[in-house]
Amino acid sequence: MPFAKLGLDGEYDRRSWSVYLTPEQAAAQATFNFSYQNAIVVAPESSQFAILINNRVIGQQPVGSPDGSSTVSFSVPPRLLQPGANLLTIEATQRHRTDCSVQSTYELWSDIDPAQTYLTFVGEETAKFSSTDAIRAIGVDGAGQTAFNFVVPALEQPGTTKPLLRLAQGLSILSGMPNQTVSFTTNSLPASSPGRMTVVVGTPSELQPLFAVPVAAQTAPLATFATDPRSGQTVLLITGPSWPAISTAIETIVSTTDRAVTVRRDALATQRWTAPDAPLIFSDRTIAFSQLGVKSTEFSGRRFRTTFNIAVPADFYANAYGEATVLLDAAYTQSVLPGSQIDVYVNGNIASTLPITAKGGGIYRHLPIRVTMRHFKPGLNSVSIETILRTEEDNVCVPGTAAGAGPRFALFDTSEFRMPDFARVGQRPNLAALAGTGYPYSRAASPTPLFIDRVDADTLSATATLLGQMALMAGRPLDVEPAASPGAIGERDAIFIGSISQMPQAVLSQLNIATTSQATWRPLAATQTTPSETNVMFDEWRSRVSGGVWQGQITSFQEWLRRNFDISLSSLQFVPGAEKVFTPSNTNSFMIAQGASTSGDATWTVVTAPSAKDLREGANAMTAQQNWPLIAGHVTTYSAATGKIDTVPVTRFDFVKTETWTLANYRLIAANWLSTNVLSYAVLLVVLSLLIGVATAGMLGRLGRRE
Incomplete structure (x- = not known):
C-alpha cells in the first residue's frame, strides 16, 4: 500500500490505486492479505469490506474487529492479474450500531495496517526481475515508502553528478510511487527488502571491491538486473568502461520517460x-x-x-x-x-x-x-x-x-x-506551482543551472530526492546542469541546494532571506526555546491583554468583510507592500524559498537547511505524500522536532508569460487581478464613469439642442 496509513471513514468510503506486476508475478498464484481494526460503534452485521482487483470482487469481509487488528486473506482468481498495472480497490460500507443521526457517521472508521496489507506470490521466480521494465514493480515497504539506494564508489568525482541525478529522476518516474527517497553510499551494499532497490553504478574497476561485474561491461555500457553472489540480493547494475559509457547505459533506462517540452500531457x-x-x-x-x-x-x-x-x-x-x-x-x-x-x-x-x-x-x-x-x-x-x-x-x-x-x-x-x-499566466514566486508541476523548471527549453554547495552523500541524496519528486509531478526528467559557481548562473532560472552557511549571500538577499541566518540558524531540540521566541511570546500576550478588545474588533471586522463580501484588507490597497525579510526560526530545520533573480527575468529557488544532515532529512519529509502539496507561497519551512509546516504567503509577485498573446486570455487575467484588488477596481470604475460622463457632456454640447 502506498500510504503511511489508510483510514476508511463514514458510511461509505472507497480507495483505488494501481499495482504494477511483472509477467512472472501476474502468472503466479497470488493471495491478497490485509489487516484492519475498526471503531467499536461499527455494526458488523450491516458493515463490510469489499476487495476488488481489476473491478472484480475477490472477497467480502464483515467489519468486526474493534478490540484489535484482524488479518484477512483472499485468494486471487487465476488469470485475473495481468502484467503491468492492476487496479486494486478497497471499499467499506459501515453502519452505526445504535445511532441514526448524521453526527454519528463521523464516529465510523476502519484503519487498514499498511505493514500487514500486501500481495503474496507462489514461486521463487516472482522475486526476480528479468528486465529493466521491472523497475515499475518496485512497490513499497511496510510504511508505504519506496527507496532507491545508490552505491557509487566514485560519488564525489567530477562528472558523475549530472548522470546520477538524471538516473534518479528516471527511476522516480518509472516507479511512479508517492513516497520516494534516494540515498547515496560509496562503500557497501545496503540490505535488500520490499520497496527498496539497490542501484550499483560505476566502472568495473570502481566496483571491483563491491561487486563482480560481468565481463561484457569491460567494453560496452550495461544496464541490467544482476545478483550479488555474496548476499544473493538482486541489484540494478549500471556500468561501463567509462563514465560517458555509463551515461549511455543510463539513457537506455531514462530515455523512455523523456517528453519534449512542447508536447502537452493529458x-x-x-x-x-x-x-x-x-x-x-x-x-x-x-x-x-x-x-x-x-x-x-x-x-x-x-x-x-x-x-x-x-x-x-x-x-x-x-x-x-x-x-x-x-x-x-x-x-x-x-x-x-x-x-x-x-x-x-x-x-x-x-x-x-x-x-x-x-x-x-x-x-x-x-x-x-x-x-x-x-x-x-x-x-x-x-x-x-x-x-x-x-x-x-x-x-x-x-x-x-x-x-x-x-x-x-x-x-x-x-x-x-x-x-x-x-x-493562464505564470507567477513569480509561486512555490505551489513548483510542487504542482515542477514549474518553471519543467518548461525550461535549456538546461537549468543547479548549484550544490558540496557533493557529499547527504546533500546529493537530498538533491536527488527533491528532483525525483519534481520530475514525477512534471511528468518528465528535469534537464539540470551543475553550476561550478553562482556567478556562472547569470540571469537564468536556477536551483540552489545546500546548507545555509554555504549559500551565496547575494542569492539569499535577493530572495529576502536574512543573511544573518547563515550564522544563527541552528535547530534546537523540541523541548528548547530561544530567548527571541520567548520575547515574541511575551509581546503577543502583552498585546492580547492591553489591546485585546481593540484587536478583537478589528479581527471581527476583517472576518465580516471576508464572510459577507469576500474581501480581505490586503485587497484594499493600490500597491502591494514590500516583501519582508524572512529569518528562519531555530525550530525550523528545512526551508524552500523562491523569488526573482537580480534582473527580475528569472526564477531562483533555494532549498536549504542548517546542515547537510538536516537537508537530507527535510527533503525526505517534505517529499512525503501528505507534505508535498503543502508547499506554497514565497517560503515554506519544516520543523523536524514538531513535524509542522509553515508557509509565508506571497506579498508581491510578477506575471510571467506562458501562452501566446490572446485578447480573451488578457481579459481573464484582468478579471482575476481586479477581483483580488478591489480598491483598484473601484477607482477604475469611478474613472471610467467620469470619462463616460465627460464624453457624454461634450457630445451633447456639440450635437445637442439647447432649450
Missing part, C-alpha cells in the same frame, strides 16, 4: 496512489464522472461521500473569480426531508452547497452546481461530493433500523464536471 500520473490518473485541464472542458473513477452508487445511509481528482496547469490564475460546475445526475426518495443538502468540497474546503427543498423525492438530470475556483491550485486537486440525508425514520430511530432498509439516494456516473476557460 493527465497527471497519480494512479500508483489514487486511480485513475487525474486529467490535466487547460481550458473549457467537460468530463464525465465515469472517466474520473466515480461509479454509479445507490446509498441507504445518512452521509454519502465520493471523491475524484482533476489537475490544472502551473499557470492557472483564476482563484479569485469564475466558477466550475458539477452537472449532477442523482435521485433521492420521498423519505428524504427538506433540510438535506449536497455539498461540494475542493481540496478539503467547502466550495458549494445545494439544499434539498422539495418533498416527495426527485431526480436530478444535469443539475448545475456552481463551484468556486478559489480553492484550486496548480497541479493535483481533489473534489468531493458529500450528501447529507435527513429522514423521519432517522429522527425516530427505532432499534434495529440504524442500518437502513433500502436506498435513499443514488449518484449516477453520467454526472459531469465542467471547467470553464480560465486565465
Whole structure:
C-alpha cells in the first residue's frame, strides 16, 4: 500500500490505486492479505469490506474487529492479474450500531495496517526481475515508502553528478510511487527488502571491491538486473568502461520517460496512489464522472461521500473569480426531508452547497452546481461530493433500523464536471506551482543551472530526492546542469541546494532571506526555546491583554468583510507592500524559498537547511505524500522536532508569460487581478464613469439642442 496509513471513514468510503506486476508475478498464484481494526460503534452485521482487483470482487469481509487488528486473506482468481498495472480497490460500507443521526457517521472508521496489507506470490521466480521494465514493480515497504539506494564508489568525482541525478529522476518516474527517497553510499551494499532497490553504478574497476561485474561491461555500457553472489540480493547494475559509457547505459533506462517540452500531457500520473490518473485541464472542458473513477452508487445511509481528482496547469490564475460546475445526475426518495443538502468540497474546503427543498423525492438530470475556483491550485486537486440525508425514520430511530432498509439516494456516473476557460499566466514566486508541476523548471527549453554547495552523500541524496519528486509531478526528467559557481548562473532560472552557511549571500538577499541566518540558524531540540521566541511570546500576550478588545474588533471586522463580501484588507490597497525579510526560526530545520533573480527575468529557488544532515532529512519529509502539496507561497519551512509546516504567503509577485498573446486570455487575467484588488477596481470604475460622463457632456454640447 502506498500510504503511511489508510483510514476508511463514514458510511461509505472507497480507495483505488494501481499495482504494477511483472509477467512472472501476474502468472503466479497470488493471495491478497490485509489487516484492519475498526471503531467499536461499527455494526458488523450491516458493515463490510469489499476487495476488488481489476473491478472484480475477490472477497467480502464483515467489519468486526474493534478490540484489535484482524488479518484477512483472499485468494486471487487465476488469470485475473495481468502484467503491468492492476487496479486494486478497497471499499467499506459501515453502519452505526445504535445511532441514526448524521453526527454519528463521523464516529465510523476502519484503519487498514499498511505493514500487514500486501500481495503474496507462489514461486521463487516472482522475486526476480528479468528486465529493466521491472523497475515499475518496485512497490513499497511496510510504511508505504519506496527507496532507491545508490552505491557509487566514485560519488564525489567530477562528472558523475549530472548522470546520477538524471538516473534518479528516471527511476522516480518509472516507479511512479508517492513516497520516494534516494540515498547515496560509496562503500557497501545496503540490505535488500520490499520497496527498496539497490542501484550499483560505476566502472568495473570502481566496483571491483563491491561487486563482480560481468565481463561484457569491460567494453560496452550495461544496464541490467544482476545478483550479488555474496548476499544473493538482486541489484540494478549500471556500468561501463567509462563514465560517458555509463551515461549511455543510463539513457537506455531514462530515455523512455523523456517528453519534449512542447508536447502537452493529458493527465497527471497519480494512479500508483489514487486511480485513475487525474486529467490535466487547460481550458473549457467537460468530463464525465465515469472517466474520473466515480461509479454509479445507490446509498441507504445518512452521509454519502465520493471523491475524484482533476489537475490544472502551473499557470492557472483564476482563484479569485469564475466558477466550475458539477452537472449532477442523482435521485433521492420521498423519505428524504427538506433540510438535506449536497455539498461540494475542493481540496478539503467547502466550495458549494445545494439544499434539498422539495418533498416527495426527485431526480436530478444535469443539475448545475456552481463551484468556486478559489480553492484550486496548480497541479493535483481533489473534489468531493458529500450528501447529507435527513429522514423521519432517522429522527425516530427505532432499534434495529440504524442500518437502513433500502436506498435513499443514488449518484449516477453520467454526472459531469465542467471547467470553464480560465486565465493562464505564470507567477513569480509561486512555490505551489513548483510542487504542482515542477514549474518553471519543467518548461525550461535549456538546461537549468543547479548549484550544490558540496557533493557529499547527504546533500546529493537530498538533491536527488527533491528532483525525483519534481520530475514525477512534471511528468518528465528535469534537464539540470551543475553550476561550478553562482556567478556562472547569470540571469537564468536556477536551483540552489545546500546548507545555509554555504549559500551565496547575494542569492539569499535577493530572495529576502536574512543573511544573518547563515550564522544563527541552528535547530534546537523540541523541548528548547530561544530567548527571541520567548520575547515574541511575551509581546503577543502583552498585546492580547492591553489591546485585546481593540484587536478583537478589528479581527471581527476583517472576518465580516471576508464572510459577507469576500474581501480581505490586503485587497484594499493600490500597491502591494514590500516583501519582508524572512529569518528562519531555530525550530525550523528545512526551508524552500523562491523569488526573482537580480534582473527580475528569472526564477531562483533555494532549498536549504542548517546542515547537510538536516537537508537530507527535510527533503525526505517534505517529499512525503501528505507534505508535498503543502508547499506554497514565497517560503515554506519544516520543523523536524514538531513535524509542522509553515508557509509565508506571497506579498508581491510578477506575471510571467506562458501562452501566446490572446485578447480573451488578457481579459481573464484582468478579471482575476481586479477581483483580488478591489480598491483598484473601484477607482477604475469611478474613472471610467467620469470619462463616460465627460464624453457624454461634450457630445451633447456639440450635437445637442439647447432649450
